[in-house]
Amino acid sequence: MMASSAPMPDHQLTTQDGVPLKTKLARAERMNKMKSLALVLPLALFLLLTFIVPIGSLLFRSVDNPEVVASLPHTIKAISSWDGKSLPPEPVYRAFAADLVKAHEDQTLGDLGKRLNMEVAGYRSLLGKTARALPFDPAPASYKDALVKLDERWGDPAYWQAIRRNSTNHTPFYLLAALDHRIDEVGEVAKATPDQAIYLDVFARTFWMSAIVTVICLLLAYPLAYLLANLPTRKSNLLMIMVLLPFWTSVLVRVAAWIVLLQSGGLINSALMALGITDHPLQLVFNRTGVYIAMVHILMPFMILPIYSVMKGISPTYLRAAVSLGSHPFGAFWKVYFPQTVAGVGAGGLLVFILSIGYYITPALLGSPNDQMVSYFVAFYTNTTINWGMATALGGLLLAATLVLYMVYSWLVGASRLRLG
Amino acid sequence: MQNPYMSPIEKAWFYLHRTLSGLTLLFLVLPVLVIIPLSFNESSFLVYPLTGFSMRWYHDFFTSAEWMRSLKNSLIVAPSATVLAMVFGTLAAVGLTRTEFRGKALLMSLLISPMVVPVVIVGVAGYLFFAPLGMDASYFTLILMHAALGVPFVVITVTATLQGFNHNLVRAAASLGASPLRSFFKVTLPLIAPGVISGALFAFGTSFDEVVVTIFIAGPEQATLPRAMFSGIRENLSPTIAAAATLLIAFSVVMLLTLEWLRGRGERLRTSPAKA
Numbered sequence: 001m002m003a004s005s006a007p008m009p010d011h012q013l014t015t016q017d018g019v020p021l022k023t024k025l026a027r028a029e030r031m032n033k034m035k036s037l038a039l040v041l042p043l044a045l046f047l048l049l050t051f052i053v054p055i056g057s058l059l060f061r062s063v064d065n066p067e068v069v070a071s072l073p074h075t076i077k078a079i080s081s082w083d084g085k086s087l088p089p090e091p092v093y094r095a096f097a098a099d100l101v102k103a104h105e106d107q108t109l110g111d112l113g114k115r116l117n118m119e120v121a122g123y124r125s126l127l128g129k130t131a132r133a134l135p136f137d138p139a140p141a142s143y144k145d146a147l148v149k150l151d152e153r154w155g156d157p158a159y160w161q162a163i164r165r166n167s168t169n170h171t172p173f174y175l176l177a178a179l180d181h182r183i184d185e186v187g188e189v190a191k192a193t194p195d196q197a198i199y200l201d202v203f204a205r206t207f208w209m210s211a212i213v214t215v216i217c218l219l220l221a222y223p224l225a226y227l228l229a230n231l232p233t234r235k236s237n238l239l240m241i242m243v244l245l246p247f248w249t250s251v252l253v254r255v256a257a258w259i260v261l262l263q264s265g266g267l268i269n270s271a272l273m274a275l276g277i278t279d280h281p282l283q284l285v286f287n288r289t290g291v292y293i294a295m296v297h298i299l300m301p302f303m304i305l306p307i308y309s310v311m312k313g314i315s316p317t318y319l320r321a322a323v324s325l326g327s328h329p330f331g332a333f334w335k336v337y338f339p340q341t342v343a344g345v346g347a348g349g350l351l352v353f354i355l356s357i358g359y360y361i362t363p364a365l366l367g368s369p370n371d372q373m374v375s376y377f378v379a380f381y382t383n384t385t386i387n388w389g390m391a392t393a394l395g396g397l398l399l400a401a402t403l404v405l406y407m408v409y410s411w412l413v414g415a416s417r418l419r420l421g
Numbered sequence: 422m423q424n425p426y427m428s429p430i431e432k433a434w435f436y437l438h439r440t441l442s443g444l445t446l447l448f449l450v451l452p453v454l455v456i457i458p459l460s461f462n463e464s465s466f467l468v469y470p471l472t473g474f475s476m477r478w479y480h481d482f483f484t485s486a487e488w489m490r491s492l493k494n495s496l497i498v499a500p501s502a503t504v505l506a507m508v509f510g511t512l513a514a515v516g517l518t519r520t521e522f523r524g525k526a527l528l529m530s531l532l533i534s535p536m537v538v539p540v541v542i543v544g545v546a547g548y549l550f551f552a553p554l555g556m557d558a559s560y561f562t563l564i565l566m567h568a569a570l571g572v573p574f575v576v577i578t579v580t581a582t583l584q585g586f587n588h589n590l591v592r593a594a595a596s597l598g599a600s601p602l603r604s605f606f607k608v609t610l611p612l613i614a615p616g617v618i619s620g621a622l623f624a625f626g627t628s629f630d631e632v633v634v635t636i637f638i639a640g641p642e643q644a645t646l647p648r649a650m651f652s653g654i655r656e657n658l659s660p661t662i663a664a665a666a667t668l669l670i671a672f673s674v675v676m677l678l679t680l681e682w683l684r685g686r687g688e689r690l691r692t693s694p695a696k697a
Contacts, residue, residue: 032520039516043509043532043572050569051535054550055542061549220445227442241677242450248673248680249453250630252650253666257452259658260459260467267455267469297452300445329431358539360633365654375541382545382637392549395542406537410530 055399062392065171067115068163071103072096076167079160084187088160093143096163097134104131118173119162126153174393199377199394206373206398209288209363210356213295214303217352218345220296221303225344228304229311247301255365258294259285290366298362299355303348310344347413354405358398374398453670460663467660478664488665491649497560498645499628502567506624509568510575511617515609517576518583529576536573543570544637551638558640566634571624578623582616615683622676629672 013021069076074095082088103109109131113124133150140146147154165183166173176182176189180197184190191197228236228243246254261267264281272278284290314337322332360375374394381391427435459467463475482488513532517525535543547566548557556562586609594604610617632647639648646665653662 033522036516036520036522039519040513040528040532041516043513043576044528046505046509046565047532047535047569047572050547050565051538051543052531054546055538057550058542058546220441220448223438224442224445227438237681239446241681242446244677244681245673246449246453248626248677250647250650250666250669250673252630252632252647252654253456253669254452256650256654256658256662256666257456259654260456260663261452263468265466265468270469297449300449354537358537358541360539360541361651365651375539378541378545379633379636382548388549391545395539395545398539399542402537402539403534406530406534409537410526414526 058392059396059399061388062174062396063170063172064389065115065166065169065173067108067111068166069169071106071108071112072099072163075099075163079164079167082160082164084161084164085157087144087155087157090142090144092160093147093154097136097143097147100127100131101135104134115166116162118177119165120158122153123159123162126151126159130154174389175396177390178393178397202372202374202377203397205371206357209291209295209371209373210353210359213292213299213356214349214353216292216296217300217303218349221300221307221348222341222345225304225307225311228308229314230316243301243304246297251298251361254298255294255362258290258297258366262290262293285366287368288371291363291371294362294366295356295359299352302351302355306347306351307341307344310341310347314340343413347409350405350409350413354402354409357405358402456663457667457670460660460667462660465660467658467663478660481661482664482668485661488646488649488661491644491646494560494643495629495646498564498567498643499625501560501564502571502628503621503625505564505568506571506575507617507621510572510620510624511579511613513572514576514579514583515605518580518586519588529580532576533573535569540570540631540633544634547634548637557638558643560643563635563639563643563645566638567628567631568624570631570634571627574623574627575617575620578620579613579616582613586612615686619680619683622680626673626676 015021015024072095075092078092078095079088082092100109103112109127113127116123116127130147130150136143136146144154153159165171165187173183177192177196178199180192180200181189182192182196224243228239231239259266262285263269264283266284268284269278269281272282273280284293318336318340319332322336323329327335357373358375359373360379363371363373364376364379375398378391378395378398381387381394456467458471459469460478461474461476462471463473463477464471517529543566547562551557551562590608590612591604594608595601599607630647631645632651635643635645635648636651639645644652646669650662650665653659653665
């Protein structure tokens, strides 16, 4: 009668060395997982160093604000007690004069002037002029009077507010500017002045152009994918090569080819004129039309392949069943076939849109200044004007948009199911 | 697809669909082909009609120090980046498919992200990070960045190949006394080779066609073939560029045919399990 109520001494299964099997299995499982992770580790570290850390430091640079803090250390200490309304007190002026002399010697005046010029136009030349007049000899009784006498702008609180606004190492200045906003004189977030407010338009243009490219790609790719998926394998493989050949051809080759085709003496214009459609060459390249044509050409394989692979898995019997049950063929297509392809359409559409919003080369070579997307401005601020703050702020916002879309993509499609060739 | 019972409207749709698909295919292929004859044309203008056969643009290409240097650079950078991407990517793909663990999907998304992050951002970030270390304008950095861009392709293709891989084969090898390394090279690798090679081809293609990161990272010394083409197209679209383009097209055809052959081979292997 010692059946179930009696305590069972060590009824667990054990291995030979007396360790419970459960523990041992768990340990083996854990070891296995560690081994898997160890295989992924080299790549993870590699990407961390070449990709993730650089992008992280890019994001950091978009709020980085070292110039004023580095060049005017005494001024920002003195200016912290200023009420920001009337003119700053004498110690601020004195500290400023001393800092400026030092900055002139250390040759940091250029960076400082460039930074403050973004806040108030003309600041750079004002600093240069002032630095050249310093140090005052003999030392004046009032630095305030002396500086205002040198240039009356030193009697305008706006110039001192610009310094006070930048007395920390971090600033939302660039990110706000990339969204057409700024911090106004009283420290509130306000809309940027119309001549500065250009970036929201650039973002809107980027999304709009990407949407157009995605829609055109879809309209052209869907019928073609349907054909490829329903032809006998031998034929469809042959036609598939026609899709994959441009996919494997260098983007620059395709851009060059489109310039040749679309230029005013090119084949397309000659054909249009020979057909009597137009009597003078149309402007088809170095404008929006050229960018659309080339982007659709470059991105269409990314639309065709996912739709094709979904269509390949759809049995034709469903459509036949619908028709045999009395549905109109068009109705059957729309109600029975199309819904089964939505996954492919979503995957292709998202992928094309994600890739479009980052486009740089095609608009840069085939578009006019009015057809440039966000990437162009990132490159412009990096290479041409060397404004790291604006380059990284625009880049950071573009990256954020891309990552949000990519997360949607991973969630809907699964990152590992990105289809290639 | 066509059957004798179609109504006239259905027939019209059938032909409309065929015509539209045909035009789309022409739209995809013709631009690539149209530049080839121009590279053999003697005129120095890139316009049709052709005026006469000439090899002078190829001569120009192969005798220009600048083009030759860029070709050499591409042939240094792309294979090196491919080897790096192939090794790291294959290891990671094997690790990702042999067990289930938490955060696997997230890790996968992260490893594939270089494919979707705008290249301008990768380029600027790379420059901002490597220039202060004195590592910009070097082959080493360019190769590293190109490998990072190519890695997702290897991860994707090898993971896909491993999906159909029978892990019992590795267990069998282990039970017969093979070391993990030996069983990888003798059992796993030969079976997943088509995936590894097609991933490598994608990685190679990525590096061989990469221009944006190169603009930011490379100095004039490291300018690759696409970089030289970029400047060429921007300044003056000459027939020498058409010659370079034709060579690149020939190269893509070779890559594409290799890939198709590999895919055909992989499909045959998969569809005849009895022999596998």
